[in-house]
Amino acid sequence: MGLTGESLDRLCNPPKQVLELDDPCQKLAIRNFMALEHSSEDAYEKIRMGIQACFPGSELPSFYQVKRLLCDFTGVTSIISHMCINLCVAFVGPHADFDTCPECGEPCFDQLQQIRGNKHPRAVFHTIPIGPQLQALWRHPESAEKMHYHWNKTQQILDALLVNDGLVNTYDDIFCGSTYLQGALDGTITPDDTLLMISIDGAQLYESKESDCWIYIWIILELSLDHLYKKKHHLTCQGLWHPHYSLCLTHRNMPADF
Numbered sequence: 001m002g003l004t005g006e007s008l009d010r011l012c013n014p015p016k017q018v019l020e021l022d023d024p025c026q027k028l029a030i031r032n033f034m035a036l037e038h039s040s041e042d043a044y045e046k047i048r049m050g051i052q053a054c055f056p057g058s059e060l061p062s063f064y065q066v067k068r069l070l071c072d073f074t075g076v077t078s079i080i081s082h083m084c085i086n087l088c089v090a091f092v093g094p095h096a097d098f099d100t101c102p103e104c105g106e107p108c109f110d111q112l113q114q115i116r117g118n119k120h121p122r123a124v125f126h127t128i129p130i131g132p133q134l135q136a137l138w139r140h141p142e143s144a145e146k147m148h149y150h151w152n153k154t155q156q157i158l159d160a161l162l163v164n165d166g167l168v169n170t171y172d173d174i175f176c177g178s179t180y181l182q183g184a185l186d187g188t189i190t191p192d193d194t195l196l197m198i199s200i201d202g203a204q205l206y207e208s209k210e211s212d213c214w215i216y217i218w219i220i221l222e223l224s225l226d227h228l229y230k231k232k233h234h235l236t237c238q239g240l241w242h243p244h245y246s247l248c249l250t251h252r253n254m255p256a257d258f
Contacts (some may be wrong), residue, residue: 002079003129010075014135019073025059029066075138078126082108085122130218133235134194137220149224150175151191154184174221195221 023026036044041063048060061069071077075227082091086102087224089095100107106122113120137143152176160169161181166198168176175181183189200216218235219228227233 002081003077005130007075007077011129011135013077015139018141021073026061026069027114029061032060032072033063033066034069075132076128076136078128078131080124080126083123083125083255084108087123090125091121097153099220103211130196130235134220138236145205146224146227147220148196151197154181157181158184173225197221197223 021030021031028051032047036047044063044066048062051060052058083089084091084101086104087104088101088106089098091098091108095102098108106113108121110122115171137147153173153254157168157173157175158181161167169255170176177183180189189195197219198216199219200214202214220233220235221228223233
């Protein structure tokens, strides 16, 4: 899946303690970073320099440093993969060992750097795995409390079936479906499972081009209906797809409560 070292160990052994952030400069930097989600790196740096000029001695993390802080605190990180400069293929899976694109012949690595003995990819894409994002939501008491809806709702439905001769009075949730209920009854789905729904759609951007743009949304079914479809709780992604080669995906949202 691409995770290695500390990131893989953290996925297999998630931290149990509540995240505590005591440094006021780090808190301010993270708040600014999140508030400037749709702004440029330059905007963040100018605000950082303005704050430090107004409050001499305050050491706010740089743009790069605050990104690293968020990664270290939440465990949410990206997997960086090489891709063709023309977006033909991603050099993953069957193409992982390719040095040139099988579609257009463009080299994967910068030729000048390769002559100097360094391998620098000409283009990369980032994929943020879903596992660490879900773990981060269980890390804070407020968001963890919201993540108990699916099993509480399941118990309500099962109790109703006992008194209604096996019938559901109102089909108002995905958990009322017979396929899901059968999975819950036979143990295929357990209280410790985290359930997700994926919504995906694509569009042809160019009439004469084979690549499509795809958008998909992870919907976290652990959340109650009053939180489920709110934008801040969606983990969204977009990518480019070529019919003969690879899918390139990049998530856009961090976990909502961080």
